[in-house]
Amino acid sequence: MEISAAGRLVVRISAADVGKRVSVRRLDETGGTQQNFTDTVGVLTSWDDGVLMITRRDGERVRIPESALVAGKVVPAEPARRRGPAASYEELARITARGWRPVESERLGEWELRAASGFTRRANSVLPLGDPGLPLDEALSAVRRWYGDRGLPAYIQTATGAAGTQEALCAELEARGWTREVTAELWIGALAPVADRETSGVVLSRDADADWLARYQRKGVSEVALRVLSSGPSVWFATVPGEDAPAAIGRCVVDGRWAGFAAVEVDPSQRRRGLASTVMAALARRALDEGASAAWLQVESDNAGARALYDGMGFAAHHAYHHYREPDVSGEAR
Numbered sequence: 001m002e003i004s005a006a007g008r009l010v011v012r013i014s015a016a017d018v019g020k021r022v023s024v025r026r027l028d029e030t031g032g033t034q035q036n037f038t039d040t041v042g043v044l045t046s047w048d049d050g051v052l053m054i055t056r057r058d059g060e061r062v063r064i065p066e067s068a069l070v071a072g073k074v075v076p077a078e079p080a081r082r083r084g085p086a087a088s089y090e091e092l093a094r095i096t097a098r099g100w101r102p103v104e105s106e107r108l109g110e111w112e113l114r115a116a117s118g119f120t121r122r123a124n125s126v127l128p129l130g131d132p133g134l135p136l137d138e139a140l141s142a143v144r145r146w147y148g149d150r151g152l153p154a155y156i157q158t159a160t161g162a163a164g165t166q167e168a169l170c171a172e173l174e175a176r177g178w179t180r181e182v183t184a185e186l187w188i189g190a191l192a193p194v195a196d197r198e199t200s201g202v203v204l205s206r207d208a209d210a211d212w213l214a215r216y217q218r219k220g221v222s223e224v225a226l227r228v229l230s231s232g233p234s235v236w237f238a239t240v241p242g243e244d245a246p247a248a249i250g251r252c253v254v255d256g257r258w259a260g261f262a263a264v265e266v267d268p269s270q271r272r273r274g275l276a277s278t279v280m281a282a283l284a285r286r287a288l289d290e291g292a293s294a295a296w297l298q299v300e301s302d303n304a305g306a307r308a309l310y311d312g313m314g315f316a317a318h319h320a321y322h323h324y325r326e327p328d329v330s331g332e333a334r
Helices: 089-098 136-148 167-175 210-215 223-229 275-289 304-312
Strands: 021-027 037-048 051-055 061-065 069-074 104-108 111-115 126-128 155-160 179-190 203-205 234-240 248-255 258-266 294-300 316-325
Touching (some): 037 061, 061 167, 089 179, 089 248, 089 258, 104 136, 155 167, 167 316, 203 275, 210 234, 210 248, 248 275, 294 304
Parallel strands (some): 126 155
Antiparallel strands (some): 021 037, 021 069, 037 051, 051 061, 104 111, 111 126, 155 316, 179 316, 203 234, 234 248, 248 258
């Protein structure tokens, strides 16, 4: 924290620092006789009516009364990474979007509106990389009309926790009644360590065949879903054969230096045999052959098993991403 020459804590932030990454210390107003302090690091997304709102790396918003603030300073926009390849949020957002394409898209300024008959939120949400070219309320109205015309709820995919992410937009959406339904994290790591594992028994294919789909968690996959699954610059599907259905499957899309892993699923009766890492290793070797050197994947915050697996492979969280759903206002015109 910022400490003056006299040894006192100092508040060196103001409302002019909205949008910057800050570190603050506040007094815990728990009613006890002993003074306790809590530190918070994140993006200062608002400072109105004597209240600061700070969005942490994982997207959680922390409300701090100005009267409880005892110290604060602006800190670098992004902490030094401990491991893995260097990457900006915008680079990763574009790479991941190319690896999971919708069947229909349209530009709204620098925003991309994406639709795929409701198959996954990623393929049926707005990717807001930049300025929509309209005031926010007008842009949101246009978004809701576009999805309403397709019989779909409007979703906006945002990110927090890295330089260039959308903490301020998250705050604006929440102020307008948009609801965050899903939060996950995007992890990145070096590709070579993933490939340095056993790969025997894995069959690779360019197509998601009937066997692969029999293990995929989303049953009754439509033609639209198949188009999304097969989208991307260079897509590979991995299968470990089983008796009635594959013991394990996985998907990888190669795009330049990046290889993205998804749909890594294992028969519950076959878990804890290393099949997930085997599938990923086979896909990683193929991606290395195509010139990739870095890897990305997405994992939900409460999936402890997957997080432990990926951590052991050298992956680390880069940023969190969220899907905000439009307000449910009965009878409101789109």
